[in-house]
Amino acid sequence: MSRIDFDGAPVMTRSGYEKLTAELVELRSDGRAEISRQLEEARSFGDLSENAEYAAAKDEQSKLESRISWLEFQLSKAKVIDTSDVDTSRVTLGTTVTIEDITHKKVFTYTVVGSEEADPKMNHISSSSPVGKALFGKTIGEEVQVKVPRGIRNLKIVSIAVM
Numbered sequence: 308m309s310r311i312d313f314d315g316a317p318v319m320t321r322s323g324y325e326k327l328t329a330e331l332v333e334l335r336s337d338g339r340a341e342i343s344r345q346l347e348e349a350r351s352f353g354d355l356s357e358n359a360e361y362a363a364a365k366d367e368q369s370k371l372e373s374r375i376s377w378l379e380f381q382l383s384k385a386k387v388i389d390t391s392d393v394d395t396s397r398v399t400l401g402t403t404v405t406i407e408d409i410t411h412k413k414v415f416t417y418t419v420v421g422s423e424e425a426d427p428k429m430n431h432i433s434s435s436s437p438v439g440k441a442l443f444g445k446t447i448g449e450e451v452q453v454k455v456p457r458g459i460r461n462l463k464i465v466s467i468a469v470m
Contacts, residue, residue, distance in 0.1 A: 316384040320401045323424030324387045331378040334371060342368045381423060395467045398442045400434055403468045406442070409450065409461040419443065438462070 319327075342364060349361035390401040398404050403418045417432045419442065425433035432439045441453035442464065450463045 316386050317381050317421055317423060318386045318388060318400055319421035319424055320390055321387055323420055324382065324385055327378055327382055327385075327423060331375065331382065334375050334378070338371050338375075342371055390469050393469050395469055396446060398445050398464065398467055401469065404442055405465040405467075406462045407465050409463055411460075414465065417442075 345364040345367065346361065349355075349358055349364045352358050352360055355361050388401050393399055393401045395402060398419060400419055400421060403416060405414060405416045407414050415430075417430050417438070419434050419439055420431045422433040422435050425431055425436065434440070434443055437453050437455055438460075441451040441462070445451060445464055447464050447467055450461060453460050453462060
């Protein structure tokens with residue numbers, strides 16, 4: 308399976324798709340309601356041409372609507388992978404890979420996800436990140452060299468599982 312996509316569409320796991328869908332629902336309801344409240348409050352301050360609160364609320368509204376549009380587009384084009392069908396003989400989208408940093412003798416576990424799902428704090432790395440690209444398609448026992456902001460890392464794949 309390609310890590311990028313089949314026809315230009317974003318590829319994501321089911322959990323990533325559901326997370327973005329939940330964000331979209333939240334922005335459409337609570338997000339829009341909050342912006343509406345802010346706009347109404349700013350209007351009550353009078354002259355809109357010199358009303359900083361109104362300008363700020365309009366700016367937030369624009370950002371919110373842009374995010375909503377972007378999410379709608381991404382979700383409408385998304386190719387959702389079924390992790391139950393993922394081949395764990397190679398690192399692919401939706402696999403959890405344990406790697407050893409050979410130089411520093413440290414072990415890390417990452418789940419390889421689409422770029423929209425990446426969350427380094429949760430150890431979810433994008434398949435298009437330097438480490439994700441280096442690991443993609445590799446098998447257990449293979450070693451890769453990857454350039455990261457702190458230099459070159461030599462990594463060995465210890466295990467591959469489904470997330």
